[in-house]
Amino acid sequence: MKGIIFVKLNQFVDELWGDEFWDELLQDAELPSDGIYTSVATYDDAELFTLVGLIMEKKGLTGQQAQMAFGQWMFKQLLEAAPPEAHKFTDVFSFLYGVQDVIHVEVKKLNPEAILPEFEFIEETENSLSFHYLSPRKMCYFCEGIIEGLADHTGQKVAIEQTECEHEGDARCVIKVTKVG
Numbered sequence: 001m002k003g004i005i006f007v008k009l010n011q012f013v014d015e016l017w018g019d020e021f022w023d024e025l026l027q028d029a030e031l032p033s034d035g036i037y038t039s040v041a042t043y044d045d046a047e048l049f050t051l052v053g054l055i056m057e058k059k060g061l062t063g064q065q066a067q068m069a070f071g072q073w074m075f076k077q078l079l080e081a082a083p084p085e086a087h088k089f090t091d092v093f094s095f096l097y098g099v100q101d102v103i104h105v106e107v108k109k110l111n112p113e114a115i116l117p118e119f120e121f122i123e124e125t126e127n128s129l130s131f132h133y134l135s136p137r138k139m140c141y142f143c144e145g146i147i148e149g150l151a152d153h154t155g156q157k158v159a160i161e162q163t164e165c166e167h168e169g170d171a172r173c174v175i176k177v178t179k180v181g
C-alpha cells in the first residue's frame with residue numbers, strides 16, 4: 001500500500017486521539033518499517049491491517065466502524081492529491097465512474113506499484129448505482145466510507161449499503177449507492 005495511506009492514517013489518528021496514541025500504536029505494533037512512513041514509498045499491506053487492528057482493540061471499534069470512519073475522512077485527502085480531472089466531477093455517480101475510468105488509472109500510471117480496486121458497474125437507475133468492488137485487499141468498508149466523504153464533498157445525501165459482501169459470507173461485494181431526499 002502506498003505511503004500516503006499510512007501518512008494519512010497517522011494524521012487521522014493524531015487529529016482524533018492525539019499523537020501519544022499514535023506512538024502507543026507504533027510501540028505495540030513492532031512494524032518492519034518502525035512506522036516511519038513517507039508518501040512516495042510503498043509498505044506491506046500487513047502493516048496497515050496491524051495498525052487498524054490495534055485501533056479497533058484499543059478503542060473498542062469494529063473493523064467496519066474503523067475503516068468507514070477512516071475512509072470518510074480520507075476522501076478530502078485523496079482529492080487534494082488527485083489528478084486535475086478529479087475536480088470536474090460534481091455528482092457522486094459520475095465521480096464513481098471517473099474513479100474507475102480516469103482517476104485510479106492515472107494513479108496507477110504515476111505509481112505502477114499501487115494496487116487499485118476495480119469497480120464493475122452493474123446497474124444504474126435515476127437514483128441508484130450498484131457496482132462490484134473487486135480487490136485482493138477486501139477493503140469494502142473503507143470504500144463505503146470514502147463514498148460518504150465523496151457525498152459530503154458534492155453536497156448530496158446518499159444511502160450506502162452492500163447488497164452482497166464477502167465479509168458476510170457472499171462470493172463478492174456489491175456496493176449500492178442511493179440518492180435520497
Ligand code: HEM
Pocket residue numbers: 001002003004005075078079081082083086095096099103104107113114115116117135136137138139140142143146147150
Ligand atoms: C479523489 C481521488 C482519488 C485518488 C487520488 C485515489 C487514490 C488512491 C490511492 C493512491 C490508493 C492506494 C493504492 C495503493 O497503495 O496500492 C487508493 C486506494 C483505494 N481507493 Fe482510491 N482514490 C481516489 C478516490 C477514490 C474513491 C472516490 C473511492 C471509492 C469509491 C476510492 C476507493 C479506493 C479504495 C477502496 C482503496 C483501497 C485499496 C483497495 O480497496 O484495494 N478511491 N486510492
